[in-house]
Amino acid sequence: MASRVAIIGAGPSGLAQLHAFCEARKKGADVPELVCFEKQSDWGGLWNYTWRTGTDEYGELVHSSMYRYLWSNGPKECLEFADYTFEDHFGRPIPSFPPREALFDYITGRAAKSDVRRFIQFSTAVRWVSFEEERGTFRVTVERLNDRDTRTEEFDHVIVASGHFSVPNTPAYDGFRQFPGRIMHSHDVRDAQEFTGKRLLVLGSSYSAEDIALQSRKYGAESVTISYRTAPMGFEWPDGIEEVPLLREVDGRTAHFADGTTRDVDVIVLCTGYQHYFPYIEDSLRLRTTNVLYPPNLYKGVFWLDNPRLAYLGMQDQYYTFTLFDAEAWYARDHVLGRIFLPPREEMEEDIAAWRAREAELADPLEQIDFQADHMEELLKEVDYPAFDVQVTRDAFKAWEHHKEESIIGYRDRAFASPCTGTMAPLHHEAWWDEMDDSMSTFLGDGRRRDEFSASAAPRPA
Ligand code: FAD
Numbered sequence: 067m068a069s070r071v072a073i074i075g076a077g078p079s080g081l082a083q084l085h086a087f088c089e090a091r092k093k094g095a096d097v098p099e100l101v102c103f104e105k106q107s108d109w110g111g112l113w114n115y116t117w118r119t120g121t122d123e124y125g126e127l128v129h130s131s132m133y134r135y136l137w138s139n140g141p142k143e144c145l146e147f148a149d150y151t152f153e154d155h156f157g158r159p160i161p162s163f164p165p166r167e168a169l170f171d172y173i174t175g176r177a178a179k180s181d182v183r184r185f186i187q188f189s190t191a192v193r194w195v196s197f198e199e200e201r202g203t204f205r206v207t208v209e210r211l212n213d214r215d216t217r218t219e220e221f222d223h224v225i226v227a228s229g230h231f232s233v234p235n236t237p238a239y240d241g242f243r244q245f246p247g248r249i250m251h252s253h254d255v256r257d258a259q260e261f262t263g264k265r266l267l268v269l270g271s272s273y274s275a276e277d278i279a280l281q282s283r284k285y286g287a288e289s290v291t292i293s294y295r296t297a298p299m300g301f302e303w304p305d306g307i308e309e310v311p312l313l314r315e316v317d318g319r320t321a322h323f324a325d326g327t328t329r330d331v332d333v334i335v336l337c338t339g340y341q342h343y344f345p346y347i348e349d350s351l352r353l354r355t356t357n358v359l360y361p362p363n364l365y366k367g368v369f370w371l372d373n374p375r376l377a378y379l380g381m382q383d384q385y386y387t388f389t390l391f392d393a394e395a396w397y398a399r400d401h402v403l404g405r406i407f408l409p410p411r412e413e414m415e416e417d418i419a420a421w422r423a424r425e426a427e428l429a430d431p432l433e434q435i436d437f438q439a440d441h442m443e444e445l446l447k448e449v450d451y452p453a454f455d456v457q458v459t460r461d462a463f464k465a466w467e468h469h470k471e472e473s474i475i476g477y478r479d480r481a482f483a484s485p486c487t488g489t490m491a492p493l494h495h496e497a498w499w500d501e502m503d504d505s506m507s508t509f510l511g512d513g514r515r516r517d518e519f520s521a522s523a524a525p526r527p528a
């Protein structure tokens with residue numbers, strides 16, 4: 067059995083990995099030494115909100131891409147930990163679409179309960195990971211940021227859980243250099259009130275474009291034009307939001323689109339996605355992929371084909387999040403513990419190819435949901451993760467897709483049943499479109515508005 071395991075990142079995936087080992091130890095397993103390196107000063111990954119943009123106090127790239135007023139974009143029932151339900155954490159049922167702070171509290175609540183903090187070295191950035199063929203071990207070089215102490219340690223396994231929604235993909239268009247306003251990526255958005263009274267151009271047609279368009283308008287943007295590259299999202303947008311074809315160029319403040327139309331805009335927000343970026347991993351071990359449901363060279367979506375003692379967690383495009391990370395973490399743990407044996411390389415290669423071929427044929431989001439659920443279930447059936455009703459989550463995701471089509475401002479006002487307890491979620495006391503306060507206290511409280519908030523709230527769109 068391995069004697070030392072490095073885990074890179076203490077976001078939801080890294081925390082799932084540490085928790086999985088703790089659960090095995092509770093049941094009597096002999097668990098190797100665990101060392102988790104986290105470059106931020108706290109845990110929670112993207113959910114650890116920061117006001118900073120660009121670089122942090124140590125000159126590191128700011129990791130979090132989350133912003134104020136971010137509410138869960140899918141039903142919380144689809145990401146519920148089977149061994150730590152929302153009712154376990156909050157002591158009562160809560161609505162299906164919590165704000166960021168409540169989900170941060172939930173993720174870190176389980177981590178605190180299993181006391182995984184003791185394994186984490188905070189403010190410690192991994193600088194290089196390589197494999198020493200002769201010794202058969204990984205060398206991991208880390209830098210402690212507060213005193214710049216750099217050292218290299220040896221590990222038998224490395225588990226990469228450093229996320230992939232942090233380093234922006236930033237395309238350029240003609241006229242950007244001369245544009246007389248702000249051009250920014252969604253990674254750097256912090257507060258939609260910055261856009262109050264402004265005319266926004268949002269590039270992209272996925273989750274970030276949808277959410278930033280909606281909340282900018284909700285907090286008082288004058289208008290939002292969303293420009294798509296491949297296909298429009300096609301929702302029935304509230305007054306003041308519209309979708310147009312791809313941007314061709316910007317001339318002064320005037321944006322020109324592929325259909326020949328123009329709009330004058332004040333701000334451009336690039337909601338153009340992120341890069342899988344692992345500058346700290348040597349070439350032969352580095353995952354190279356776009357944002358897909360089944361990345362290349364990862365057996366079971368986890369193990370690096372050329373060296374399965376290197377595992378990657380959470381590298382998929384994500385419908386499922388926390389439960390998928392748990393499934394991957396339990397599976398990776400059992401490989402480390404010598405409970406799961408991987409087949410010969412050729413078989414692993416064929417298996418990856420079959421999944422990727424299936425992904426290429428998926429016709430729509432409903433098939434994508436089943437694909438990812440199948441992937442997750444394939445892992446779950448081999449491990450001792452507590453049972454939960456995956457079918458309930460498949461159905462919830464599909465209903466959620468329909469709810470979005472029915473009302474893009476109303477889908478968060480729906481309630482779902484827990485796949486773990488069966489309890490139906492209550493409704494939030496305010497419709498999401500009217501709820502300006504995303505604090506956990508108001509979310510869990512009696513619905514009274516915070517006075518200071520209503521005083522500073524922007525004029526509402528019609
Ligand atoms: P991350 O959360 O990115 O955590 C990775 C950790 O690794 C970070 O703490 C980082 O500091 C650390 N790290 C990185 N590099 C290094 C290094 N070199 N050395 C040491 N540490 C390092 N999911 C949902 O379920 N619901 C939502 O509503 C939702 N909304 C989202 C909104 C936005 C804007 C974004 C960007 C994502 C959203 N997600 C949402 C998806 C999100 O990817 C997952 O919820 C989750 O945060 C992924 O967890 P992770 O641990 O894999 O990665």
Ligand code: NA7
Nearest residue numbers: 231237269270271272273274275295296337338339340357
């Ligand atoms: P996604 O889901 O990876 O989507 C990226 C979007 O950006 C997608 O619509 C792309 O269009 C678009 N894109 C990419 N490059 C360009 C260029 N050059 N021009 C125009 N449009 C472009 O990223 P998100 O940030 O929306 O979501 C990531 C996570 O954050 C997600 O898990 C959420 O939970 C929150 P395409 O369709 O490929 O033509």
